[in-house]
Every structure is written in C-alpha cells, then in structure tokens.
Amino acid sequence: MKRSGWLIGLALIVFITAVGSAQMTTWFQWTYLPQKLMDEIIGESSGETAFNHVVVMGANSRDRKAEEYAGTLMESQYVLDQLKSYGVKDAEIARFPGGETWDGVRGELWEVEPIHQKLASYTDLRAMLAEGSNNADVTAELIWVGEGRSSDLEGKELAGKIVVTTGQATMVHNIACQQKDAAGVISIASPRGGTDPFSIPFGGIRTFSDKPVKFAFNLPPREGALLQSRLARGQKIKVHAVVESGRQKYDLQDPTCSIPGTEPGSEEIILSAHLFEGYVMQGANDNYSGCAAILEAARTLHTLVESGRLPRPRRTIRFLWAPEFSGTIPWVSAHPELMKRTLCNINLDMVGLQLSKSLSFLVALRTTYGNPHYVNDVLEHYYRYVSESNRNYIANRYSQVDARRMVAPTGTEEPLYYYIATHFGSSDHEVFNDWGVGVPAVMMNNWPDLWYHSSGDRPDKLDPTQLKRAVIIAAATAYTIAAADDGIASQIAGEIVSNASGRLGHQLGRGIEEVKRADQNQLPGVYRRTRGYIQAAALNERNTLDSVIELSSDKARMGKHLSTLKAALNSLEEGSLKALEGQMRMATALAGTKPVDVDQTPEEKKASGIVPRPTPKIREKGYRGYRAAIDEAAKTSGKQGAVSNAGQAAAEIQLLCNGKNSALDMKKMLDTQFTRPTELDSIVQYLEILKVAGLVDY
Structure with a gap:
C-alpha cells in the first residue's frame, strides 16, 4: 500500500512538472544582432x-x-x-551665431524685521532667483496675496511691497508689479510640494509690457509654508532684497562626431x-x-x-x-x-x-x-x-x-x-x-x-x-x-507585422469601446470613425513596411517580400473590420435599428480623389523654410482661415502628403492620432493652400 501510494505520488509529480513545462512561454530574448x-x-x-x-x-x-x-x-x-x-x-564643436542671455550675479533675500535671517540666496540655489530678475536694492514689507490672481489682489495696497504668493512668479509679477507697482515677488509655488519639500521649480519672469521687469525669488515648499503661516497669523515682516544681474553674449555650440x-x-x-x-x-x-x-x-x-x-x-x-x-x-x-x-x-x-x-x-x-x-x-x-x-x-x-x-x-x-x-x-x-x-x-x-x-x-x-x-x-x-543588410532588413519587416497585430488590435479594442458607449443617434458617426481607426492604422503599417526598402541591396527581392507581408497585414485589417462590424450589428440589433451604412458621402468621394504629391520646394530652405510660402499663399488667396482651421493638425497634414495618401485617408489618420476629429473640409482647404504655395501638387 505504501509502495503503491509512493508510485502514484511520483506519477503526479511527473505529470505536474510536464504540465508546468508545457505552460512555459518563450519570452523575447533575441535580437537582430548575433x-x-x-x-x-x-x-x-x-x-x-x-x-x-x-x-x-x-x-x-x-x-x-x-x-x-x-x-x-x-x-x-x-x-x-x-x-x-x-x-x-x-570630434569638433560646430559654432553658430547665438544672442544674449540673462546672467544672475547675486541674489540675496534677508528678513530684517522682526528677526534677522536669510530667506533666499542665489549662491545657495540658482533656482531661488527667478531668471529675468533685474537689479534691485529694496527694503520692503511682505504682503500675502494667495494665488496672485487679479481677484486675489483686489482691495490690497501693493505699491512698494513685496508680494508673497503660491502662484507662478511670472504671472503674479505681471499683475502685482507691473499693474499695481509692487516692489517684487516671493513665490512659494511648487507642483511637487507634496513629494519633495526642498524642490524649487525653475522659472523666469516673462513680460510683454513696456514697463521694466522687477524681481522674483522662489522659496522651497518647506520654507515657504513657514513664511505663509507667519503672514497668515498677521505678523509684520520686512525684508531686504538685493539683486544683481546682467546680460551675456553667447554663441551656439554643438559638439559632434561620427563613427x-x-x-x-x-x-x-x-x-x-x-x-x-x-x-x-x-x-x-x-x-x-x-x-x-x-x-x-x-x-x-x-x-x-x-x-x-x-x-x-x-x-x-x-x-x-x-x-x-x-x-x-x-x-x-x-x-x-x-x-x-x-x-x-x-x-x-x-x-x-x-x-x-x-x-x-x-x-x-x-x-x-x-x-x-x-x-x-x-x-x-x-x-x-x-x-x-x-x-x-x-x-x-x-x-x-x-x-x-x-x-x-x-x-x-x-x-x-x-x-x-x-x-x-x-x-x-x-x-x-x-x-x-x-x-x-x-x-x-x-x-x-x-x-x-x-x-x-x-x-x-x-x-x-x-x-x-x-x-x-x-x-x-x-x-x-x-x-543592416537584406537579412536584417527582412527580420525588421517581419517584426513590423508582428507588432502591427498588437497595434491593430488596440484600434479594434478602442473602436469596440466607442461603439459600446454610443447612443442610437451617435452610433452611425462613431462606427464610421472607428472603422477609420483600423484603416488608418493598417495604412500606417503598410507605409512603415515600405520604409524598409531603403535598407536593402536587392530592391526587387525585398519588394516581393514586403508584398507578401502586406498581404498578411491586409488580412489582419480585414479581420479587425469584421470584428468591429459584428459589434455594430449587435448594437443595432439590441436597439432595434438598421445596421450602419458605410457608403462614402459625396464629400468623401471627392476627398478620396485628392492625392497630394510633395514638391522639392518643401526642403529648399530646410527647417520650417516653407512657412513663408504658406503664409503668402493664404494671404493672396484670402484664405487665412484655412490655416487657422487646420490648427494643430496642420503639421501632420503636411507630413501625410506623400503622393499615396488621399485627403480622406488623412482624415482617418488624423482622427486616429488626435483626441478631437478633424473636419474633412478643413483638410481639403488646407491642401488647397499648400497647392497654391507650390508645396504640393494634385
């Protein structure tokens, strides 16, 4: 009996070990390199x-x-x-024309009444003196102004006083000093006060006023809280502030080297x-x-x-x-x-x-x-x-x-x-x-x-x-x-498809969630937009595969390989779209409504025929050298609004002009990347400006 039990126990151990081994998963401990x-x-x-x-x-x-x-x-x-x-x-240092920068020389803030003690010093911590502070030698009373907003300053006599605030130095300076003639600012603002009582945010005084800048000191949260507490109890505190600063010329220095x-x-x-x-x-x-x-x-x-x-x-x-x-x-x-x-x-x-x-x-x-x-x-x-x-x-x-x-x-x-x-x-x-x-x-x-x-x-x-x-x-x-040679290039291409399955899966999951949240009236628009997420992501993956060709010596052979991988991507896209369609059909069935029609609208058909090709003019003047042409085209055509309507999407619209993406593709790609949908008409109008500017052609 004991021998039989021992054998059964041994068999169980072997079985469990085998099952455990079968559950092991390979992790990604390999690289493109040997x-x-x-x-x-x-x-x-x-x-x-x-x-x-x-x-x-x-x-x-x-x-x-x-x-x-x-x-x-x-x-x-x-x-x-x-x-x-x-x-x-x-190895060398490339140099380019620079300009002038603010240079702090000295910054001392001492309490002189009711006790004598140092509150801040530029020598102790550079961040204690706000960049941009001007020369000063001031003895003045402190006054608490809360966050330093206009409403906080109403009814307070600030002239000749130094305001103490939890607000950002530059904001409070521009109101208290330049509008109400305060002598300066002490800021105890710290977005990290709860995690680090010693840390002071680096910040400067920025103003668009013609009035001269005064000065600001920054205190760490721990010391700032003590000062705030004393002022809240009604203590009269007088300080002596000394600031010395200047301007220094500099050139831009870029160390560089290569292998x-x-x-x-x-x-x-x-x-x-x-x-x-x-x-x-x-x-x-x-x-x-x-x-x-x-x-x-x-x-x-x-x-x-x-x-x-x-x-x-x-x-x-x-x-x-x-x-x-x-x-x-x-x-x-x-x-x-x-x-x-x-x-x-x-x-x-x-x-x-x-x-x-x-x-x-x-x-x-x-x-x-x-x-x-x-x-x-x-x-x-x-x-x-x-x-x-x-x-x-x-x-x-x-x-x-x-x-x-x-x-x-x-x-x-x-x-x-x-x-x-x-x-x-x-x-x-x-x-x-x-x-x-x-x-x-x-x-x-x-x-x-x-x-x-x-x-x-x-x-x-x-x-x-x-x-x-x-x-x-x-x-x-x-x-x-x-x-990279052709072998490594093919590995990279294969891994793009491997990773693409996860990225497409993310857009599918995102789409399913948005369809789930949509009510009956929202569903048609939401479904059409979420289909675009998957289509845009798949298009980006195909474009990414195209970029691999530059690593290859045998372009024809690599092109065939990439075509095979694109076919696999197309299958992933098709499967994701079918899964999203299934979610939509379930939602409409539960609501007792008809499935959503995804036929293109007349506007979408027109936009799908606009495929802008970039021109050499884009790179003639390098970084942002094309901006002047855009501004001039908008002005001469009387369509400055087209530029502002494009908003933060403008830079991405420009990059999407590759001779393959249509205006409709661009909308889908923008909607996938940005939190707010971009109007199709805004894209089309902005492309017209780029065409007038000679930056794209279609």
Whole structure:
C-alpha cells in the first residue's frame, strides 16, 4: 500500500512538472544582432561612466562666469575632451551665431524685521532667483496675496511691497508689479510640494509690457509654508532684497562626431541629445543624462569597432549634442545634403532616473503616421529585449540561462519599466521630423519625472543601471540600422507585422469601446470613425513596411517580400473590420435599428480623389523654410482661415502628403492620432493652400 501510494505520488509529480513545462512561454530574448555582438555591446556599455559624466557636468547648478560665455562652455569642452580621449578623430564643436542671455550675479533675500535671517540666496540655489530678475536694492514689507490672481489682489495696497504668493512668479509679477507697482515677488509655488519639500521649480519672469521687469525669488515648499503661516497669523515682516544681474553674449555650440561607415558618402543614423536648455537650468536628468548616454554610446561603439569586436557598419553613426532646438536647428540647416542621406534620428531626452523613485518609465515615443519608419520597431525591439532579459517570470523561473544581466556595479537591480507611446514633441527630434527636413525621428524619455525643471534635478535621482540600459538600447538600435543588410532588413519587416497585430488590435479594442458607449443617434458617426481607426492604422503599417526598402541591396527581392507581408497585414485589417462590424450589428440589433451604412458621402468621394504629391520646394530652405510660402499663399488667396482651421493638425497634414495618401485617408489618420476629429473640409482647404504655395501638387 505504501509502495503503491509512493508510485502514484511520483506519477503526479511527473505529470505536474510536464504540465508546468508545457505552460512555459518563450519570452523575447533575441535580437537582430548575433548574440556574440549583442554581448559585446552589453558588456562594453558602462552605466558608471555615463553616471560620472552627469556628476562632472551637473553635480550642482553652477554660476557661469563671463569668461565661460566668452569662450567655450564647460559642457561643450567636456564632451569634446572626452571624445578626443577616446580617439574619435572627427570630434569638433560646430559654432553658430547665438544672442544674449540673462546672467544672475547675486541674489540675496534677508528678513530684517522682526528677526534677522536669510530667506533666499542665489549662491545657495540658482533656482531661488527667478531668471529675468533685474537689479534691485529694496527694503520692503511682505504682503500675502494667495494665488496672485487679479481677484486675489483686489482691495490690497501693493505699491512698494513685496508680494508673497503660491502662484507662478511670472504671472503674479505681471499683475502685482507691473499693474499695481509692487516692489517684487516671493513665490512659494511648487507642483511637487507634496513629494519633495526642498524642490524649487525653475522659472523666469516673462513680460510683454513696456514697463521694466522687477524681481522674483522662489522659496522651497518647506520654507515657504513657514513664511505663509507667519503672514497668515498677521505678523509684520520686512525684508531686504538685493539683486544683481546682467546680460551675456553667447554663441551656439554643438559638439559632434561620427563613427564612419564602410561605404563612402554613406547613409547616416544620428543620435542626439540637448546639452543646454537655457544656460541657468542645469538638470542631471534633463538632460545631462541623455548627453551622457550618447557620449557613452559613442565610446562603446567606437571602442568595439576600432578593436574589431564589432564589424564596422555599412552606414555612418553620427552623434550630436546641442542647445535644445536653438542649436539643433542651425546645425540641421547647415547640412542639407547630409539630411538627404540621414535615415533616422534617435533623440535621448531624460533617460537616467531611478525609475521606482520617480514612479517612472523609460518611454519610447514613436513617429507620427506622417513619418512612418522602421526605426519605431527597431527601438521597441531593444526596449523589449533589455527589459525581458532583466526580469524573472514565475513560469520561466527554472530557465534563466538565456538572461543577460544588465546592471551597473553601483546601480539598482530594478526591472526596466517601459512603455511604447504615441508621438510627443517638445524636444530636438521635432527638428528632424519637420516637413522641411524629412528625417523620421523618435525619442527615448523618462516620464513622469518628479524633479522635472526643478532644483531637485540632481544626480542623486539617477541610477547607473538605467543609464547603462539606455546606452545599450540606443547603441544597439543605431548599430543595427547602420549595419543592416537584406537579412536584417527582412527580420525588421517581419517584426513590423508582428507588432502591427498588437497595434491593430488596440484600434479594434478602442473602436469596440466607442461603439459600446454610443447612443442610437451617435452610433452611425462613431462606427464610421472607428472603422477609420483600423484603416488608418493598417495604412500606417503598410507605409512603415515600405520604409524598409531603403535598407536593402536587392530592391526587387525585398519588394516581393514586403508584398507578401502586406498581404498578411491586409488580412489582419480585414479581420479587425469584421470584428468591429459584428459589434455594430449587435448594437443595432439590441436597439432595434438598421445596421450602419458605410457608403462614402459625396464629400468623401471627392476627398478620396485628392492625392497630394510633395514638391522639392518643401526642403529648399530646410527647417520650417516653407512657412513663408504658406503664409503668402493664404494671404493672396484670402484664405487665412484655412490655416487657422487646420490648427494643430496642420503639421501632420503636411507630413501625410506623400503622393499615396488621399485627403480622406488623412482624415482617418488624423482622427486616429488626435483626441478631437478633424473636419474633412478643413483638410481639403488646407491642401488647397499648400497647392497654391507650390508645396504640393494634385
């Protein structure tokens, strides 16, 4: 009996083990590159080195001296020196005309009555003195004005007093100082006061008035709360404020270098990061982290290629550090021929946070439908690889042999929390994405960042491990595209279709939900619009597949392969549309109404015949060089309203003019990407302006 029970127990264990093994799922621990080459990139990339770059450049917020503005800015020189020490031969600083910037010299705020104590000092924290503050030497009484709105100031005598507010310094200054003659502002505003009582938001005084600017100090939430409490109790507090500031001339400085490809005059991939965002705010994560990451990516790839551990890629990989927008725009404009050869841009803006500390993710921000490109899927590929190689699945807990540990010696062992997001601008990749430049560009970014644009953005918030992972992802993505042959190109194309199934599924799920929420009167319009979501997403996937052809040597063979993959995409689209139709028919059956008619309206038929083709004039003057032609065309045709009606969709309408998308396609693609539907007539009218301007033809 005991022996029989033992055998039964053993059989159960074997059965359960077999079932458990059968439930194991393969995770995505593969890459486009051979594992040996991927291991070289993983091993050589150093999160410690990247972190040390951040510490050198941004351990604290420095006061720049006049001599620095007159010569080479510290960060520019540091990047150049590091590149030269690595043996990068073409490292240089490109310079462009700059302008003048506000320069804080001194800012002291002392309480003089009823006690003597220092409240704020520019020397202690640069963010304590609002950028734009003018010279002052004032002794004045404090007065509490709440949020500092006009209604808060009514009935208060502010002349000659310094107002204390929870409002933003610039807003309160423009009302209290310029309209009611207050002497200055003390702001205790902090959108992060609940999470960091020491952090002060960086901000400046901006005014459109002819009256001279006065001054503003910012206090951290903890100290601000104490001051607010004293004023609320009716204490009379008098302070002495001293401000010294000036203006400094500067030039725009763009360190740059490259890893040359094997093919002369080859295509290029550009890695970028903004080195400056103004010259007062100096953020560790925003954006010394991005600069440090591409500096380490440059060292890693240069070292591996020069030592023969990585084959030299066919295409050139270029690196660009620049003042945000203001330095990237002239550099791009100065290299129109290079832009024609550039396949894509990968921009790193805030990539080093310890993610759990900021409740953050490493986000990949895709291109819009107007710039469909395989770089989106290559970047996503390495996000997934790095993340899944550094996590432990309960189903796979006995099989970690394929995992690749990507952890810095002094970094955390946290997972890589990430997500793939739709497009968002507000950084240098938008310069490349511009219609006049035409380089598809994506961005790597941490969000949320609890210390964004604040005095708390210091290296203690960063994690060498996450910096290492950002370096690996950026370096591997750039190298994969630079080295891609027909084999890698076909892999990329296949993965686009694989990922497309999820993206189409998302639009199907979105459509089903919107149909479910629609009432009987709304349903026809909602159903037609949600069909457009699926059609637009599928069209974008087909356009993305078309972009892969540029990586191929045998265009004819690759074209046939892409046609096969497009047929698979068409089947996915058809299946999704049928599923959505089923949801619509169920909704109408339950409501006792007829199914929705999806025949095109006369307006839609007309719009489907408008297929604008871009003209060479678009890129003749580079970044936004086409804007003058649009404004002139709108003026001469008397249709300025067509430009304003297009609104925020205008830039995307421009990009969607590829000689294949109709005006009706554009509406579907805009409605899929934007939260509010775009009127078809607005699109058609805007296209007419572009045609008059000579920018498109149809």
